[in-house]
Amino acid sequence: MSTQAGHDEEYRWHTGAKRPHGAKDAVEFIDVHKAFGRNKILRGLNMGIPEGKISMILGPSGTGKSVCIKHMVGLLYPDQGDVLVHGESVPNMEDDELFKMRQKFGVLFQDGALFGSMNVWDNTAFPLRQHTEKSEEEIGEIVNRRLAEVGLQNAHDKMPNELSGGMRKRAGFARALVLDPDIVLFDEPDSGLDPVRTALLGELIQEIHEDMMNEAQRRGTPPPAFTLITHDIMTARRVAEHISVLWKGRIVESGPAAELFESDNQFVRQFLAGESQGPLGME
Ligand SMILES: Nc1ncnc2c1ncn2[C@@H]1O[C@H](COP(=O)(O)OP(=O)(O)OP(=O)(O)O)[C@@H](O)[C@H]1O
Numbered sequence: 363m364s365t366q367a368g369h370d371e372e373y374r375w376h377t378g379a380k381r382p383h384g385a386k387d388a389v390e391f392i393d394v395h396k397a398f399g400r401n402k403i404l405r406g407l408n409m410g411i412p413e414g415k416i417s418m419i420l421g422p423s424g425t426g427k428s429v430c431i432k433h434m435v436g437l438l439y440p441d442q443g444d445v446l447v448h449g450e451s452v453p454n455m456e457d458d459e460l461f462k463m464r465q466k467f468g469v470l471f472q473d474g475a476l477f478g479s480m481n482v483w484d485n486t487a488f489p490l491r492q493h494t495e496k497s498e499e500e501i502g503e504i505v506n507r508r509l510a511e512v513g514l515q516n517a518h519d520k521m522p523n524e525l526s527g528g529m530r531k532r533a534g535f536a537r538a539l540v541l542d543p544d545i546v547l548f549d550e551p552d553s554g555l556d557p558v559r560t561a562l563l564g565e566l567i568q569e570i571h572e573d574m575m576n577e578a579q580r581r582g583t584p585p586p587a588f589t590l591i592t593h594d595i596m597t598a599r600r601v602a603e604h605i606s607v608l609w610k611g612r613i614v615e616s617g618p619a620a621e622l623f624e625s626d627n628q629f630v631r632q633f634l635a636g637e638s639q640g641p642l643g644m645e
């Protein structure tokens with residue numbers, strides 16, 4: 363696609379609309395470009411992740427969703443453009459600022475990433491031991507509470523390879539929350555789970571988000587921004603408050619979930635309905 367006409371055609375569904383969501387953005391992507399060699403992944407991405415909401419990034423496989431998450435925590439840097447977390451530019455941070463900034467995040471990476479050599483309890487305690495000066499007693503209280511929340515109070519001593527996929531996800535979830543993050547990133551928390559476990563995980567995410575909202579209000583810290591990447595449209599329907607639809611390295615549309623589910627954009631409609639007919643093919 364080298365001609366301007368071809369380019370326009372490629373982006374004809376990308377209105378880039380940022381429908382107002384009535385909150386501040388915890389994370390902002392500003393005209394971000396990122397390529398790996400000749401493989402252009404992000405191509406002028408403008409996206410906001412609102413504070414205080416459960417938001418979802420939806421889009422076809424290979425479109426750059428996981429790459430986005432890595433930009434937010436400074437594991438990847440844009441070739442062009444900027445990524446702001448609470449208004450501060452991640453690519454311009456010094457190492458010590460980056461280290462501090464990462465403590466605002468709780469992340470569940472797509473590949474699960476429990477340490478295979480540690481049991482569930484130690485896995486969950488790891489960020490606290492790594493990033494805080496807390497005593498083992500304080501750590502114990504936090505870890506026990508978070509593991510109970512996700513229903514793993516009887517699995518403290520289990521090794522990751524002894525867990526079912528769903529239990530592993532919940533352990534990763536508990537670990538992502540132990541530092542009381544302002545921004546929580548879940549990359550496909552529901553992949554590989556049966557429909558009932560997926561629904562339960564969605565409810566768990568909503569409950570914990572609500573608890574953390576109340577907690578943040580008590581403490582006067584920013585209301586937590588939850589961001590989920592999922593391919594499960596049912597999860598999006600049930601749980602999402604804000605949706606960003608990403609395709610070909612840019613936002614097609616973003617905004618309050620209810621509005622996106624009513625969008626008359628053909629790509630958004632096709633994707634949110636999971637239909638085979640529409641602008642998205644196998645390509
Ligand atoms: N570190 C890297 N080096 C080279 N290429 C990469 C790297 N990370 C990602 N890519 C490429 O970037 C593209 C987007 O990858 P990404 O993992 O973000 O997709 P995704 O939207 O998360 O897809 P899925 O829904 O399948 O998880 C892919 O073509 C991938 O091969």
Ligand SMILES: [Mg+2]
Pocket residue numbers: 427428429472549
């Ligand atoms: Mg991914």
